[in-house]
Amino acid sequence: MSHGKIMLVGIGPGSADHMTARARAAIQEADTVIGYVTYIRLVADLLDGKEIIRKSMTEELDRAVEALSRAREGKKVALISSGDAGVYGMAGPTFEVLLQAGWTPPAITLETDEAGHEQRIVGDGIEVEIIPGASALNSCAALVGAPLTHDFCSISLSDLLTPWPTIARRLDAAAQADFVVALYNPKSGRRTRQIVEAQQLFLRHRSPTTPVAIVKSAYRRRQHIEFTTLDRMAEADIGMLSTVLIGNSNTFMQHGLMITPRGYANKYDVTGDRGVKGGERSGRSLSSGLNGWLQSLHADHAAGMSVADLAAQYRLPVDYIQASLDAPLPEPEVSKSRRKTPAASGSPEGNA
Incomplete structure (x- = not known):
């Protein structure tokens, strides 16, 4: 009996120009294509002669079960997700279904024996390939400027599978930690209050004028972009096809672009000779x-500041401050060679 294959395909934002060559090839080589009805329409030009299984928005587990069933018949199955299959996509539920069904990869190398031979577990033969695609936060960011240049995170406002207190804690923590945040699944016909709650949690920690970009149907026919501010965010046209990008305390708008600085101005004279x-x-x-x-922490403590005052000043846990004071001070950094400024050497401050 021939063994099948499940290909978890991220098709990107939905336009052919932004789908990877491997994603197109995987769909073309598949015997069966499974996906949410909207995603099936986005790849319609690749589906001639294939078995098509269309599912609704809330039938993710059914899609995974169908993929496993067809793969057991020896078929190649393309299970498609918009964006990236591993970011709020079908990779997670598919592996859950596979593992609950007792699936193991075709071969797992454990270790070598005394003679140097590999010890392997032979699985049930179904191969799984994950094919990455650009997620919504990447696609939307590209349309509005450079909002994700510094630390960011994504949070889904869907409480269909996640308790609201868990979502609220994540929102509050991300807002307090000054992350740029991408909100997925921000609003639907039945879920209208979640985006308002998210706004109120962010306003506890962020300025009302914090820039916000709302992108609907990025790179699709009905693409719509709206710029607003945190205090006006909930008034905007937001739906399930929208991604909401909330800036951090340094994000700014200029010339119709939303930009989050990386931090070069902390070290370099970026407006003058770009020296240190x-x-x-x-x-x-x-x-x-x-x-x-x-x-500085040790010096301030030695000068009389209490651990509690230092924790409040830096908005860090008291026990973390105490542990930092208890640990020995690190040796000063010693420069082995002179480094050039960004103007002369490109980007000395990490990955740019």
Whole structure:
């Protein structure tokens, strides 16, 4: 009996121009294509002669069960997701169904024996391939500027499978930690209050004028982009096809672009000769980086500031502050060679 294959395909935002070559090839080589009805329409030009299984929005587990069933018949199955299959997509539920059914990969290498031979577990023969695609946060960010240049996270407002207190805690923590945040599944016909609750949680920690971009149907026929602010966010046209991007405390709007600085201005004179600011060193941590902060922390504590006051000043847990004070101070960074400024050497501050 021939063994089948399940290909978990991320088709990106939905336009042919933004689908990877491997995603197109996987759909073309598949015997069966399974997906949400809207996603099936987005790849209609690749479906001639194939078995098509269309499912509704809430039938994710059914899609995974159908994929397993067809793969057991020896078929190649393309199970498609918009964006990336591993980001709120079909990869997770598919593996849940597979593992509950007792699936193991075709072969798993455990270790080598004394003679140097590999010990392997032979699985049930069904191969699984995950084919990545651009998720909504990538697609939407590309349309509005550079909002994700610094630390960011994504949070789904769908409470169909996740308790609201869990979602609320994540929203509050992300807002307080000053992440740029992408909100998935922000609103539907029945779920209208969640976006308002999210707004109120963010307003506890962010300025009302924080930039917000709302992108609906990115790179599709009915694409719509709206810029607003945090205090007006809930008034915007938001639906299930929207992704909401909330900036951090440094995000700004200029020339119709939403931009989050990486932090070069903390170290370099970005408006002048781009030299290193006083007290900073190119290619080394900021003076307020970990080592510099620890030095300041010890100095402030020695000058009389209590652990509780220091925790309040830095908005960090008291026990973390105490542990930092209890640990020995690190050795100062020693420069082995001079580094050039960004103007001369490109990007010395990590991945740009």
